[in-house]
Amino acid sequence: MNLDELYQEVILDHYKRPRGAGLREPYEGESHQVNPTCGDEITLRVHVEDGKVADVSYDNVGCSISKASASVMYELINGTTVNDALAKLAEFTELMNSKGQSEGDEDSLEDAVAFAGVSKYPMRVKCALLGWMAFKDALVRAEASIPGRTDA
Amino acid sequence: MEAASKLDVEAVRADFPILQRRIGDKTLAYLDSAATSQKPVQVVEAMRRFTEHSNANISRSVHTLGAEATVAYEGARARVAEFIGAGNPSEVVFTKNSTEAINLMAYAFQNAVFDPSADSRFKLGPGDEVVVTEMEHHANLIPWQQLCLRTGATLKWIGITDAGRLELENLNEVITERTKVISFVHVANLLGTVNPTSQITARAREVGALVGLDASQSVPHMPVDVTELGVDFIAFTGHKMLGPTGIGVLWAKADLLDAMPPFLTGGSMIETVSMERTTFAKAPAKFEAGTPPIAEAVGLAAAIDYLDKLGMENIRAHEKDLAAYMLEQLESVDGLEIIGPRVPIGRSATVSFTFADIHPHDVGQILDAEGIAVRVGHHCAKPTCERFGVNATTRASGYVYNTHEEIDRLVEALGQVRKVFG
Numbered sequence: 001m002n003l004d005e006l007y008q009e010v011i012l013d014h015y016k017r018p019r020g021a022g023l024r025e026p027y028e029g030e031s032h033q034v035n036p037t038c039g040d041e042i043t044l045r046v047h048v049e050d051g052k053v054a055d056v057s058y059d060n061v062g063c064s065i066s067k068a069s070a071s072v073m074y075e076l077i078n079g080t081t082v083n084d085a086l087a088k089l090a091e092f093t094e095l096m097n098s099k100g101q102s103e104g105d106e107d108s109l110e111d112a113v114a115f116a117g118v119s120k121y122p123m124r125v126k127c128a129l130l131g132w133m134a135f136k137d138a139l140v141r142a143e144a145s146i147p148g149r150t151d152a
Numbered sequence: 153m154e155a156a157s158k159l160d161v162e163a164v165r166a167d168f169p170i171l172q173r174r175i176g177d178k179t180l181a182y183l184d185s186a187a188t189s190q191k192p193v194q195v196v197e198a199m200r201r202f203t204e205h206s207n208a209n210i211s212r213s214v215h216t217l218g219a220e221a222t223v224a225y226e227g228a229r230a231r232v233a234e235f236i237g238a239g240n241p242s243e244v245v246f247t248k249n250s251t252e253a254i255n256l257m258a259y260a261f262q263n264a265v266f267d268p269s270a271d272s273r274f275k276l277g278p279g280d281e282v283v284v285t286e287m288e289h290h291a292n293l294i295p296w297q298q299l300c301l302r303t304g305a306t307l308k309w310i311g312i313t314d315a316g317r318l319e320l321e322n323l324n325e326v327i328t329e330r331t332k333v334i335s336f337v338h339v340a341n342l343l344g345t346v347n348p349t350s351q352i353t354a355r356a357r358e359v360g361a362l363v364g365l366d367a368s369q370s371v372p373h374m375p376v377d378v379t380e381l382g383v384d385f386i387a388f389t390g391h392k393m394l395g396p397t398g399i400g401v402l403w404a405k406a407d408l409l410d411a412m413p414p415f416l417t418g419g420s421m422i423e424t425v426s427m428e429r430t431t432f433a434k435a436p437a438k439f440e441a442g443t444p445p446i447a448e449a450v451g452l453a454a455a456i457d458y459l460d461k462l463g464m465e466n467i468r469a470h471e472k473d474l475a476a477y478m479l480e481q482l483e484s485v486d487g488l489e490i491i492g493p494r495v496p497i498g499r500s501a502t503v504s505f506t507f508a509d510i511h512p513h514d515v516g517q518i519l520d521a522e523g524i525a526v527r528v529g530h531h532c533a534k535p536t537c538e539r540f541g542v543n544a545t546t547r548a549s550g551y552v553y554n555t556h557e558e559i560d561r562l563v564e565a566l567g568q569v570r571k572v573f574g
Binding site for chain 2: 003004007039040041061062063064067124127136151
C-alpha cells in the first residue's frame with residue numbers, strides 16, 4: 001500500500017490548517033451529517049445570495065480525510081455560483097466513486113484532485129464525501145427557505 | 153511466552169492459514185479478534201466435509217442425508233450446551249448472532265403486550281423498569297431502549313467509573329422492586345472490562361427480576377458456566393469464538409423459553425397450522441423459524457472442540473499475559489491514553505486507546521500499511537465513548553494466536569503514525 005498516495009502533503013496541510021472553518025451568520029440552510037461507521041460529524045451552513053454561494057461555514061470532528069476534504073471544498077465553492085458549486089459536487093463525487101481509475105481534472109477540482117487516491121479505499125470514500133453531502137443537504141434547505149428562487 | 157501460559161502459540165498459529173497473509177510486503181498482525189476471530193483449518197474442514205458429504209435440510213426429510221444433517225445440527229446444539237454448562241440442549245436456541253439473540257429476548261416482552269394470557273414475568277408497561285449498563289455494545293442497548301419506548305417502561309443503567317469499571321455503589325437504587333429485567337455485558341467490547349456478576353445477579357433475585365448477560369466477548373475467552381453464573385439467559389456469537397459468521401446462540405432456562413412468545417414465525421416452528429391459527433412447537437424449535445444455519449452449526453461445534461482442546465483456562469491465562477504486556481507496552485508510548493482499566497485484573501486482552509490528537513481512522517490506516525489490523529471507531533458503543541469524552545478510539549484485541557512480537561510491532565508502528573501526523 002502506498003500511504004503517500006492517500007495522505008498527500010496537500011491533504012495533511014488542509015487537515016492541519018483548515019480553511020473557512022467555524023460556523024458563521026447569516027445562513028439560510030444548515031445540515032448535520034454523521035458517518036455512522038466512525039462517528040465523524042459535521043455541521044455545515046450555507047449562505048446563498050444572488051445565485052451565489054456567499055458563504056460556507058462549518059464545524060467538524062473527524063479524521064484527516066474528512067476534515068481536509070471539507071476545507072478543500074470550502075476553497076473550491078465559496079463565492080462561486082450555485083450551479084458551479086453543484087457541478088463541482090458532481091465532479092468530486094464521480095472522482096470518489098472511480099475506484100482509483102481517475103486522476104481528476106486539476107483545472108476544475110484544484111486541490112481536490114489530491115483525494116483521487118482515497119477512491120481506492122472504499123472505507124474512506126465516505127470520509128471524503130461527508131462535507132460535500134452536508135453542503136448538498138444544506139443547499140436544498142437553503143433553497144427551500146428562499147422564496148422565488150426558480151433557476152436551480 | 154510466560155510460564156503461566158500453557159498454550160503452544162506457534163502450534164496454534166499453524167492452524168490459521170490467514171496469519172501467513174501478507175499485507176503489501178508486511179506479515180499480517182491480526183489484532184482485531186474482538187470484532188471477529190479467524191478460523192482454524194479444523195473449522196473450515198468440518199464445514200467442507202459436511203457440505204460435500206451430508207448436506208440436506210434438517211428435521212423433515214426421511215432420506216439418509218436429511219437424517220445425517222439433522223444429527224449433525226442437533227449434535228452441535230448438544231455440544232454448545234455442554235460447553236456452557238447448560239442442563240439441557242433444548243435450552244440452546246440457534247440464532248443469526250448475539251444481536252438476534254438479544255432481540256429475541258426483548259421481543260418476548262414486546263409480544264407479551266398483545267397477549268392477555270402472557271406470563272407475568274414478561275408483562276411490561278409504564279412504571280416497570282429495565283436495567284442495562286452504560287458500557288453496553290449497541291446490541292444490548294438498543295433492543296431494550298426501543299422496547300421501553302414502545303411499552304412505556306423506563307430504561308435505567310448502571311454507570312461507569314473513571315477507571316472503566318461498573319459503578320456498583322448505588323446498585324440498589326438502580327435495580328429496584330420495579331425492575332423486570334436486567335441485561336448486562338459480561339466483558340465490555342470497548343473497555344475490555346470483565347464485569348463481576350454475583351452482586352447484580354443477587355440483587356436481581358432479591359427484587360424478582362430476570363437477569364441475563366451479553367456474553368459475546370466472554371464465552372470465546374474464558375470458562376463460562378451458566379449454572380454457576382446463576383443467570384436466566386445469555387447471548388453469544390459463533391464468529392468471535394473461531395467459528396463461522398451467521399450463527400449465534402441464545403441460552404435461556406427451559407421454563408423461561410416455554411413461557412416466551414415466539415419472535416420470528418414461519419416454517420419449522422409450528423405444531424399445527426390452519427388458515428386461522430397456529431400452535432407452536434416446543435423450544436428450541438419455537439424460536440428457530442425457517443431453515444437454520446446448518447453448516448454453520450457444524451462449524452461452531454468444531455470451533456468448540458478446538459477451544460476445548462486448548463482448554464478455556466489456558467486461553468484465559470494466555471490472554472491475561474497478553475493484556476498485561478499490551479497495557480505495559482502501550483502505556484510507554486508518549487501521548488497514548490488507555491480508555492478502560494489500566495491494570496490486567498478483571499480485564500480482557502482488548503485495549504482501547506487514544507493517541508495524541510490523531511484521529512483513530514488515521515491511526516488505523518497507518519497501522520494497516522504496516523500489516524497491523526486493529527479496529528477504529530466507536531465500536532458500536534457510542535455511550536461509552538461519550539462517557540470518556542472521546543469520539544472514537546483505536547482498539548487492539550488479542551486471542552489464542554497472538555504474540556508479544558505482534559504487540560511490539562503495534563507499538564513500533566505507532567511511532568510511524570506519530571511521524572506522519574506529528
